Amino acid sequence: SMRLKSYFAESVETALEEARRELGPDALLVYSREAPPEARGRGAYEVVFAVSPPEKAPEGEGAVAEPEAAAEGGSAAETAGPAVAAELRQMRRRIDRLAAALIRSGVSAPPPGSLAEALEAVGDELAAVGLDDRLQALMLERLRAKAESGAPPEGPALQAALGAWFREELASLMPSGVGAGESGLRAVLLAGPPGAGKTTTLVKLAARYGVEQARRVRILSLAGRRVGAAHELRTYAAILGAACRLLETPVELSAAVAGAEAEDLVLVDTPGYGSRDAEALQELGAVLERETAIEVHLVLPATRKTADLRRLTARFRPLRPRRLILTHLDETESPGSAAAEAIRTGLPVSFLTAGDRIPEDLEEASLEGLVEMIAAGLERRLEELWGCGCPAPAAAGRAAAA
C-alpha cells in the first residue's frame, strides 16, 4: 500500500527537489499547497508525495521527523542501549504511517474546490482508466506546472482550464498513426478474444473499404473450426460479392495472401483465442512473423475492465499487433480504460465500433475522439467536485457569509 509524506520549504520547487532527492523518481506528487498556518514555521509551502514502502525500511526513514524528536530519540538511545533505539525507530515509523492514514482520511485534505483537490481528482481518474504510476505522476506534474503559471484559482473556470490541459496532455501521450493509416488498408488480420466483434468488424471493413471503394475483397478465414462460423461468413461474403476462402491452418495464409493483387483488400478472420489457446497463438505468430504485409489489428471489447484489457493485450503479444480496434462502445459509459490501452501498449487505435449495423456502426478512430473517451470521466469527477455551473463551494461560502 502507498503512504503519504509531506515536505515543507520556502518554495514549492525546493520542497519538490528535497522530496525527489530523498524518495527517488518513483514517488508520486499528490498535491502541493501553501502550508496551513499551524505549519508555517516549517516552510511556506507543503508538497505531499505518495510512496510505496520499501521492502525493508532504509536508514533515512525518519528523515522528515521533527528535528526535536530525532534529538530525543538519539539521547534516549544513548542512555538506554540499542534495544530501545530500535524500538524508537519502529515507533517513529508507526507514527509516519498514522500521519499518512490521518491525511488520507481527510483530516488535512486539500480545501474543497481548490486546485489541490482538482489534481487529486485527476490522479483518481488516471488510476481508474489504468494509467501506471509513472504516467500519472508525469501528468500531475505537467498539470500542476501549467496551473501554477496562471490558472484561475477555483471553480468552473479552473475546471475548464484543467479540462483543456488534460486533453492536451492526453493527446501528446497517444501513439501516432491513429485511424486507417496513410497508405490505406491492404491486408488486415483481425484477432481478439471470443465474441469481441472480429467477424462483424471484418464484414463492416469489407463493405466500407471494399464495396464502397470498388476494390476487390478477399476474405480469408481461420475461424472455420467453430460450428456455424463458416456459414455465417460465407453468407456475408456472398452478399458483398467478396471472395471467401476457409483456411485449415495458419501456414496456408502465406500462399493465399501471395495470390492477391496489390489493389485487393485482404481481410483475415480468426477464431476467438481464449486463455487456453497459447499454443495456437504461437503457431499463428510464427507465420505472421514472416508475412509482414499482413497487419494485425487487435479487437478489444471496450466493455472489459482495465485489468482484463491488460491480460488480453498480453495474451495476443505473440501476434505482434500493430493497431487496436475498440468494439462494443455502445455498451459502456466508461470507455476510458479501452482508450487508455492505446497509451499503455503504444499501439494506435484504427477503428471504433458502436453497434452491429453494417457498415454504419464502424468509425475510423480520431485523436480527438480517443482523448474525449478518457477526458469525459475526468469531466464527470470535476462536475461532482464543483457542481454543474453552480458557483464554486468557496464562493458560495463567501456569499452565505455576506
Ligand SMILES: Nc1nc2c(ncn2[C@@H]2O[C@H](COP(=O)(O)OP(=O)(O)OP(=O)(O)O)[C@@H](O)[C@H]2O)c(=O)[nH]1
Ligand atoms: N452492441 C454491439 N454489438 C456488437 C458490436 N460488434 C459486434 N457485436 C455483436 O457481438 C456479437 C459477436 O460478434 P462477432 O463479430 O461474431 O464476434 P467475433 O469476435 O467474431 O466472435 P467469435 O468469432 O465467436 O470469437 C454479435 O452478436 C455481434 O452482432 C458492437 O460494436 N456493438
Ligand SMILES: [Mg+2]
Ligand atoms: Mg467470429
